Amino acid sequence: MSSTTAKLMLSVVAATFVTEAAATEWNVSVWGSRRAFTEHIHKIADLVSEKTGGEFTMNISYGGLSKNTENLDGISIGAFEMAQFCAGYHADKNRAITVLELPFIGVSTLEEEVAVSHAVYAHPAVAEEMAQWNARMLMTSPMPQYNIVGTGEPRDELAEFDGMRVRATGGLGKAFTAVGGVPTSVTSSEAYQAMQSGVVDTVAFAQHAHLSFGTINQADWWTANLNPGTVNCPVVVNIDAYESLPDDQRAALDESVDEAIAYYLENYGELLKRWDEVLEEKGVTKVMLSDEELAKFxxxxxxxxxxxxxxxxxxxxxxxxxxxxxxxxxxxKARASN
Structure with a gap:
């Protein structure tokens, strides 16, 4: 073999090694099944792959990597690089962001939910607390106000919530406790079974989750205007994994957040437009509480x-x-800009 040929082969091998070394593959832990709640994660995966020419890819796993209530723990030990979780699953681990789960804070649109979530995520106290779990906030998973589906006679007066067993977490659970409800924090994946078996009378979810987890199929009625609040579910990345990204890949990830959120909002908007049709198809009664009852709540x-x-x-x-x-x-500010 000539020295020129040998040098050429070494160059090819070296170039191949560099290309392989630069490729990044992240594992992403979510739960349930693909739904409106996870569409921004799929979108950001598509965007970073496209922007990096396939050098940065994400494998999105629905329950194969961790339980939803243990995703933050998985991030902390580097079991995977990216994950979604909800603050109410472990309020003691993410105390600062539980402000976003307080009932009746007045958020009325998904756009407002994005604005307040990302403002709070950017606060130093949040970054410091998340760093204890080796986690860095990436983006929110904005959800509309929760409402409840239930079985039996519709509950349209606050007095009827006394003793009501409801699947609700975080601030929502406290809100229902305040009016005599008995909240339980079964996971979203267990909600259908809890409703079917009579462990709970009602389930508090956003619309996509009532569809995805099947609770709408057990429901006789749905509160259209209770709107007590929502849960806050961030998408986080492992700090070590984030900081070890090549500059171009990190930039591709950061720059894709707004695009992914915009896609999520558009997709969720379509679901909300269809919601009344879903209720009619499934024979679910829409319950409207009076202004007087809402004021009491x-x-x-x-x-x-x-x-x-x-x-x-x-x-x-x-x-x-x-x-x-x-x-x-x-x-x-969000309302003034609109």
């Missing part, structure tokens, strides 16, 4: 729970008032 489950959260988080050394005020100032 807000009085009992609004400010008192907010005040308790502020006192609790302040006692734990978090800048609770800053985080709380940030939600409302961001909400005001």
């Amino acid at each position: 807000r009085e009992v489950a609004g400010k008192p729970i907010h005040d308790a959260w502020l006192a609790d988080m302040n006692a734990q050394g978090l800048p609770a008032q800053e985080l709380y005020d940030l939600v409302f100032s961001t909400l005001e």
